[in-house]
Amino acid sequence: MLSSTRGAPYDIAQQDFDWCAVQVAVQRYIRGRGARHDIADDIAQEVIARLVQLTREQQIASVFALAFRIADNLLMDMHRRESRLSAEIDDDWRSDEPSLDRVLDSRRAIDIFDRCLKRMPQLRREVLMRRRLHQESCRAIGEDLGISAKAVEKHITRGMIDLRRALDHAGIDLVGQD
Amino acid sequence: MGHDMHIRNRQAIDMQAIQWIERLSRPVIDSAAAADFDRWILKDPQHVESYARMSALWQSDGLAAALHDPATRPAASNDDEDACDAPRSRHHLMRRRTVQAVASLCVLLVACIAVPRLLVTDRIFATGHGEMRTVSLPDGSTVRMDGETRIAVRITPWSRHVALERGEAFFDVAHERMRNFTVDTGRAAVSVLGTAFDIERVDADTRVIQVYRGLVSVEAGTGREWRLPAGSGLELSGERVRSLKDVEGDRPDWTSGWYEANDTPVAQLVQRLNRTAPKAVALADPALGELLVTGRFQTGDARGVLDAVAAIHDLHWRETNGRYLLER
Numbered sequence: 001m002l003s004s005t006r007g008a009p010y011d012i013a014q015q016d017f018d019w020c021a022v023q024v025a026v027q028r029y030i031r032g033r034g035a036r037h038d039i040a041d042d043i044a045q046e047v048i049a050r051l052v053q054l055t056r057e058q059q060i061a062s063v064f065a066l067a068f069r070i071a072d073n074l075l076m077d078m079h080r081r082e083s084r085l086s087a088e089i090d091d092d093w094r095s096d097e098p099s100l101d102r103v104l105d106s107r108r109a110i111d112i113f114d115r116c117l118k119r120m121p122q123l124r125r126e127v128l129m130r131r132r133l134h135q136e137s138c139r140a141i142g143e144d145l146g147i148s149a150k151a152v153e154k155h156i157t158r159g160m161i162d163l164r165r166a167l168d169h170a171g172i173d174l175v176g177q178d
Numbered sequence: 179m180g181h182d183m184h185i186r187n188r189q190a191i192d193m194q195a196i197q198w199i200e201r202l203s204r205p206v207i208d209s210a211a212a213a214d215f216d217r218w219i220l221k222d223p224q225h226v227e228s229y230a231r232m233s234a235l236w237q238s239d240g241l242a243a244a245l246h247d248p249a250t251r252p253a254a255s256n257d258d259e260d261a262c263d264a265p266r267s268r269h270h271l272m273r274r275r276t277v278q279a280v281a282s283l284c285v286l287l288v289a290c291i292a293v294p295r296l297l298v299t300d301r302i303f304a305t306g307h308g309e310m311r312t313v314s315l316p317d318g319s320t321v322r323m324d325g326e327t328r329i330a331v332r333i334t335p336w337s338r339h340v341a342l343e344r345g346e347a348f349f350d351v352a353h354e355r356m357r358n359f360t361v362d363t364g365r366a367a368v369s370v371l372g373t374a375f376d377i378e379r380v381d382a383d384t385r386v387i388q389v390y391r392g393l394v395s396v397e398a399g400t401g402r403e404w405r406l407p408a409g410s411g412l413e414l415s416g417e418r419v420r421s422l423k424d425v426e427g428d429r430p431d432w433t434s435g436w437y438e439a440n441d442t443p444v445a446q447l448v449q450r451l452n453r454t455a456p457k458a459v460a461l462a463d464p465a466l467g468e469l470l471v472t473g474r475f476q477t478g479d480a481r482g483v484l485d486a487v488a489a490i491h492d493l494h495w496r497e498t499n500g501r502y503l504l505e506r
Contacts, residue, residue, distance in 0.1 A: 028230070034234065062215050105243075109240040140405075160236065164231075
């Protein structure tokens, strides 16, 4: 076997990234999404390996945005396989998964979102729905609803803060899952 | 007091994080904004954390479910009742987590081996005259291509992009909540989440888009943008726009060898025939191409179609120099 040299080979020096900083940020990101330490470490390592390969082939505008996106996909693949697998495992193993994603998809979280959305001004709810569900651009939403694109962005920000606060009040803590 | 400061500070960071999530979920990110994002992330570890939490919230299926009209959402079942119960004993939770961790790790190993190393896939698919072909893309979407059609596909971790360079294709798009699926036709770009739609490049100026499932958005530059729900369509021709109704069935007729004309210019029908007909169809006078026809035509039978068109508009056609010529 070749001695393993992980990390960037010399020839990509023109795109000079601080891979250490990226790896730390990715770990923190995955932890922030409620995954365990060991999983975060593994995924972060895989993300870096892929990023290194990508930088060899193309110019990257935002290393972090790309890194987080790759991490999202790896996490999603993991959950997908996991749920496929867990369908075959006995009931006792399922149901109580503590990951943040499952918490946010639970019946209880939906009820909290529901109540919070109902308390919002109709316009804000409409904006969130169009942006998140229908992927409409802020400009298109603004034109339809007769407000500026900036105002649309403000509604999204405000609405998301409200939703997060509703979770806080209900005791669902987005910070720290251990 | 210190606590208040902390809350206010956290909220300010959360707001920035949401703005970034919104900006980065646009189809195109300009390089200045991309660089700003990297700087913002590096500035403070709290930024990453906030970005992660707000992303989880933004992307959650729970939020999507709540945003759907509550009236149309299925009634609450009691299956998940225990999620509302008082916290379980610590011991119980710990045991579950350990089990979970072991399971997750096994899965992660599998995932790393099975996922292809190369993240960006670039491929070109083309069909020849009279050839129909279905291709599967790496994300699980399928594209059914008509004859004389060419597409360039680029799939990256954050985008799915197809350029329809010529011809016509029917897209059945795998649903993904984070990656947009965009089809660029040169004049108009179509974006979707999970849906089925058909796009035809009729000529240099004209694009016909028909939606069979879901919702697509069409952008034709200079701020022109439309949202098309299932059952509708759009014909763009230079500055002119015609909306199409009655898009029926779950896929276009041409995929089974039929073409449904609905006040369609003869030129468009002829172009369609020419993707598959054994001999090229030509118009003796370009003005004939502007005549409109309505009806269902079997595109595999060029002679039959020409008979029908000739009958509708009192025209004639003949075989000459190895092609079919339609004339007055």
